[in-house]
Amino acid sequence: MRLLLTTILSSLVATGAFAQNYCAAGKTLLDNKLTVATGNPAYFPWVMDDAPESKNGFEAAVVYAVANEMGFADSAVVWTRSSFDQAIQPGVKDFDFNVQQFSITPERDEIVDFSAPYYAAAMAVLTRKTVVDKGADTSIGALKGLIWGADANTTAVPMLADIVQPDKEPLLYGDNADVVEAMKANQIDAALFDLPTALYLSAVVLEDGVVLGQFPAERSENPDEFGLLFEEGNPLKECVDAALETLKQNGTLAALETEWLSATTGVPVIE
Amino acid sequence: MPTRRQAYETRVKRRSAVIAGGSTLGVLAAIVLLVPLAPGWPGVKKSFFNAEVFAKTFPGLLDAFVWDVAIFLWSAPLIFLLGLLIALARDARSPALYPLRLFGMFYTDIFRGVPVILVIYLIGFGIPGLGLPRPWNSPFIWGTVALVLTYSAYVAEVFRTGIESVHQSQRAAAASLGLVNKDVMRYVILPQAIRKVVPANMNLFIALQKDVALLSFIGPVEIFRQAGVYKSLLANFTPYVGAALIFLAITIPATRYADYLLAKQLRERT
Amino acid sequence: MAFLETRRLTKSFGKNTVCNSIDLRVDKGELVCLIGASGSGKSTLLKCLNLLEPIDDGEIFLDGEDISIPGLDPQPVRKRIGIVFQSYNLFPHMTAAENVMLAPRRLHKRSRDDLLPQVTELFSRFGLKDQMQHYPEQLSGGQQQRVAIVRALAMRPEIMLFDEITSALDPELVGEVLDVLRQLRSKGMTMILATHEMGFARELADKVCFLDGGVILEEGPPETVFTQPTEVRTREFLARVL
Ligand SMILES: Nc1ncnc2c1ncn2[C@@H]1O[C@H](COP(=O)(O)OP(=O)(O)OP(=O)(O)O)[C@@H](O)[C@H]1O
């Protein structure tokens, strides 16, 4: 009897695992594999050393946690690369989901599907020591007087227009590297990035870079939330959402955030 | 009463008109009817031909296009002048000016050999990176310099062809009057050469109007960049279609005009 | 020494010796006609005299002055020697008047207004007054050729060279151009004329030179050369063209 009970219990536990597996079964691009796309290249601290399969970096770690939660072994995760534009074009995708700090917006949601958010990013101001030395501080007045730059593909652009309202028209660039290059050439004083990117750039890329401050999430109308991106109508979304919900409930997401994005603490908040 | 020949020609003309009209209509109908049948059409329509997005973004695109026009307007005269100077340098005949000639050759080889976007990147970020003070490090200035350097190399080659196409006897006639080389070039050769290459240069300047958009890579928010901002905000490619339409509104008439000039020159030559 | 004189003038294009030690003498006020078969070097000789072609050997003297010193600046010499080509070579982007005024304006630093009376007078003299503001393409061949002559005359040259200036013209237009030459002759202009117009050479030339094989094979007054040529080649040539 005890034996029977144990068997039933263990099979129930097993079905629990199977139930997750079953959710994803037949919904992935390749049978029993989870194909995940990320940027080319993928950046610190989202993916360390551009090697997502190392599971190092916040997004890489989240992907493996989600995959395990859905019943995929680590070895069942297949990585591919895609550009931002490829990802949000309509049509058939060559990935199950795409992870490269996609901000969830209603407009984008009409073309593609997003998972529940796995991270809410604060926007932060990246600048250089020389600008701080000249007296730039976190008052909106001082910020207005700076020459601003931003990555044109990010929600930093409307945030600049809504919150900072700079005196001079901002300069916009195609990617982070160009924004940094313009900063080095002293063509812009400051740029708006999500906090982790700003931290990475100030620490690794821009020699005298400083993260001047961060905007509290409530300062922006819709704080930037990152979601995994799916082809419109992909049935896998509900499985991923369920997995993310579990990870949120059991504290895994928060732990990963602390592990990979702990440096986010200590940046002053702009009032 | 038309002659037999006239009657025949009228018949032939009418028949060709019917065939041309019919086949054009057929192709148009095929596009209009068949494309929407494609399985991806609703998606494509929503993200490329979205009327709502178009109406919302078009005024902003027009505003941004003012930059494209402005950059074009101040670049074009500089390109014309520098192109002319380079062409003259390449035509320099006295041995003392040989270095100039060599320079002209390297100049045209290098700037025609490198993609515009690379020149814009290297000059637009590189030179201000040397530590120029504001406003002299502006991407507008150095982006313009990059465009001028690249395009004047092409324009110089066009001018050079023009100069070489003026018949040798014109040089001889001018020299026989006792004009010095400088005057021969300035009053006799150049005015003819410049006229001859107007259509070729117009085509280059049409290309320039489009390439102005490449300055967006180093910061300026002109129409291409503005369309990109809208694209990523709205996750919709309709703003690019809007930008393309604005470009076409300028470049199609200009292209037609250049073709017309070219055809006119050909007629005059024969 | 004659007004214009060449001594052993030699000019080759590669292995092709076009002028082989030519001695030409033209006195002041004289009209000398160069005749000879196509390719005999008439045009080349005229271009050498005007320094449009550098010579290989020999000398050219203008009014006693050696103008063929290698390295000499050709511009001042060309101002003194006018030349008109078979193909007119008017500047197509300028009106007739502008064609004529360009060189005096640049070289004598004179303004258009200053030049206008003199140029108008020249145009009227050759029956071109109404064509002054026309562009070359609006002119007939004869008119274009007369404008080309006026253009050369406007520099007040001491001697004029004409290279078959009537051979590109329709026959009915030849007369008006030859009239211009008659007029110049009556004013005492020194002229060298490469021509196929034997009748004109016979009528007006002081001297006729027959070029053949890169040399002046025979020269003399037109009556002598045309009626009693001593050389066989001359006789053959005349038999063909007369
Ligand atoms: N620039 C040149 N380069 C090489 N050869 C030339 C050049 N100009 C003339 N020649 C040659 O020199 C020779 C004489 O030519 P030239 O034009 O002087 O003859 P011409 O007597 O004027 O003939 P025509 O009566 O046909 O005008 C020809 O064999 C010609 O091919």
Ligand SMILES: [Mg+2]
């Ligand atoms: Mg000749």
